Amino acid sequence: MTAFMPVTLRFCDNKTMLVSSMAEAATALGQRWPDKTSPGYVEAARLVALAVDGTCCQRIAFDAFTKAARQQNMLVARPKSRARAWLDAVVSP
Known part of the structure; x- marks a missing residue:
């Protein structure tokens, strides 16, 4: 079971990633x-x-991570x- 309800992100290079843990969030922050x-990204x-x-x-x-992703659509x-x-x-x- 995941720690959080999973969210799916679509990055600038059109790749998607399912994020449901801190390790995955840290990896996602390194993407495009x-x-x-x-400010939202920096804080996240x-x-x-x-x-x-x-x-x-x-x-x-x-x-904070999901808020930053939402702010950037x-x-x-x-x-x-x-x-x-x-x-x-x-x-x-």
Whole structure:
């Protein structure tokens, strides 16, 4: 089981990567991003490095990572699974 809900990123070179752990987030930060100088990316890189070292909460670092990816329009939208659609239909009035 993964530590976080997986997110899929599409990089500038059109490659995709599924990220669900701090190690994968650190690898993804080394790939081709649209703007590696943006404040969101810089903060995410700092927090992921601290989380890998064990001096930062992994949840905070992963949230910063996904926020930076969202700001640069790199998140790939995944369609809902059949089970998720079924559960949404059961729960809705």
